[in-house]
Amino acid sequence: MLKKVTLALIIAILAFNTLAFASSHDRSMDIxxxxxxxxxxxxxxxxxxxxxxxxxxSREERIAATQLTQDEISRMSTETLLRAxxxxxxxxxxxxxxxxxxxxxxxxxxxxxxxxxxxxxxxxYAFAYLYExxxxxxxxxxxxxxxxxxxxxxxxxxxxEMIIAQPEMQHFVTADQATNLVELFVERRIQDVExxxxxxxxxxxxxxxxxxxxxxxxxxxxxxxxxxxxxMFDNGAPPGSxxxxxxxxxxxxxxxxxxxxxxxxxxxxRRMWREILAWEHPRVTIVRDASLRFNCHSYAFHSTAGANxxxxxxxxxPFFTDGSFVNPGVALNGDVMEWVQSDHSGIIxxxxxxxIMVVSKWGMxxxxxxxxxxxxxxxxxxxxxxx
Numbered sequence: 221m222l223k224k225v226t227l228a229l230i231i232a233i234l235a236f237n238t239l240a241f242a243s244s245h246d247r248s249m250d251i252x253x254x255x256x257x258x259x260x261x262x263x264x265x266x267x268x269x270x271x272x273x274x275x276x277x278s279r280e281e282r283i284a285a286t287q288l289t290q291d292e293i294s295r296m297s298t299e300t301l302l303r304a305x306x307x308x309x310x311x312x313x314x315x316x317x318x319x320x321x322x323x324x325x326x327x328x329x330x331x332x333x334x335x336x337x338x339x340x341x342x343x344x345y346a347f348a349y350l351y352e353x354x355x356x357x358x359x360x361x362x363x364x365x366x367x368x369x370x371x372x373x374x375x376x377x378x379x380x381e382m383i384i385a386q387p388e389m390q391h392f393v394t395a396d397q398a399t400n401l402v403e404l405f406v407e408r409r410i411q412d413v414e415x416x417x418x419x420x421x422x423x424x425x426x427x428x429x430x431x432x433x434x435x436x437x438x439x440x441x442x443x444x445x446x447x448x449x450x451x452m453f454d455n456g457a458p459p460g461s462x463x464x465x466x467x468x469x470x471x472x473x474x475x476x477x478x479x480x481x482x483x484x485x486x487x488x489x490r491r492m493w494r495e496i497l498a499w500e501h502p503r504v505t506i507v508r509d510a511s512l513r514f515n516c517h518s519y520a521f522h523s524t525a526g527a528n529x530x531x532x533x534x535x536x537x538p539f540f541t542d543g544s545f546v547n548p549g550v551a552l553n554g555d556v557m558e559w560v561q562s563d564h565s566g567i568i569x570x571x572x573x574x575x576i577m578v579v580s581k582w583g584m585x586x587x588x589x590x591x592x593x594x595x596x597x598x599x600x601x602x603x604x605x606x607x
Contacts, residue, residue: 257295261288261304269309275502279594282500283310288333298337299346305333306350306376309500312493313596314382315375316583318515318534318563323583324386326596334383341392344384348401351380355408375492381405390434399438458482458512458531466522466530469606472538476522477531479513485584493585503594507579508587516581520556520565521545521604534563545604551576552605557592561599568603 265286268274274282286309288301296304308331317323328334337343354376383389384401393401460481465473485493490509497506508526517532521539539545548555551568557578558565566580569589576592592601 253295254297254300257292258300258304261292262307265307265309269499279501279596283330286310287331290332293333293336298340298342299349301333301337301340302343302346302350305331305337306379308333310596311379312375312496312500312585314379315585316596318517318583320382321386322563324382327383328386328388334389338388338391343389344393344397344401347380347384348397348404351377351401351404354380355404375489377408385433385435387433393434395434395437398434402435402438461531466532468521468539468542468544470542470544472542472544474522474538475533475535476518478529479531480529482512484512485510490586497586497588501590501594504588504590506586507589510585511581511587512584514581515583516565519581519587520558520567524567536565540604543607545606548603548605551603554605556604556606558602558604559597559599560602562597564595564597 268285277285288304288308292304293301310330311327313330314320314323314327317326328338384393390398458477458479460483461477461479462481464476464478466476468474493510494506497504513531514523514528515531517536518528518530521536522528522530522532545556551557553568553570555568556565557568557576557580564580566578568576569579570577572591574591574593577589578592578595579587579589580595581587582596588595
């Protein structure tokens, strides 16, 4: 069953349509060789992920075993390379950080296909085609959704938006092309708001780019033409949230965002997330489904309740400076483990021979119980105990 689900995620979602090549800006590749290379790659990663060794591999070993090789990359047209790069495991890591930029940097560092795409001058052509094709397929699936529908392409659209919004991917995007893409994104965002499904994150990323993006002028122009569209820009916080403060246990103020009015992930999004994580991270346990309502710091330092509706930013220092949490010296169950460079935190659940078991909220994804070594997070760790 799991094999069928994964094939649906990789093949059905990114179903190979030979019409994509008819719009190719780079005609130097042979279509049939192109398709063969893609199919070989999909078959290779499925065989690896179905093997007995997959569960026992470290995260680093899994990444190394399933990424595109330089030979495969060199034999792929830009359209095919984009599809293959979006088929690679661990793409959901882009959602697993509190900052879109950090999530992209992690995904880019472990995905040689995306690294090559940033150097290809016809990326925008391939991107526009695949985005529109995926958006149409997503809409068809959404309108026909039932509890037994196979996972659709819903998560792929915001992932694509987050990728193209990054400066590394914009080297060859002109002002006119940026405008055309933004209009595509606006159309989907309006549709998402009307249908109360998970929304686009592209605009939030551009809002945080401080004007240093080819898309900024295009976004500004479209905002000025439509007051309806302008109301959907929320300075990087999830649409519907608002800035406020919460208190530490010793009543110091901490900046936070209230998410009580945020439209959360759809049932299909959540089901898809569960199935992908079960396949890519076979040793982790999902404690609660993916949610936009709270993040890791909110869970670890403020509230573990299921009704948590708070997002905390990077500045969690008030919890430490006022003595609400102190370094315990020797960590125990219930203490907080913080990954400093990754801007991530979680609560220690137990200790095992494999490492420390932690319950933490993976960015915009689920609340997960995992070994501290079997996560996307890296860098210096430190421990905190509530007083």
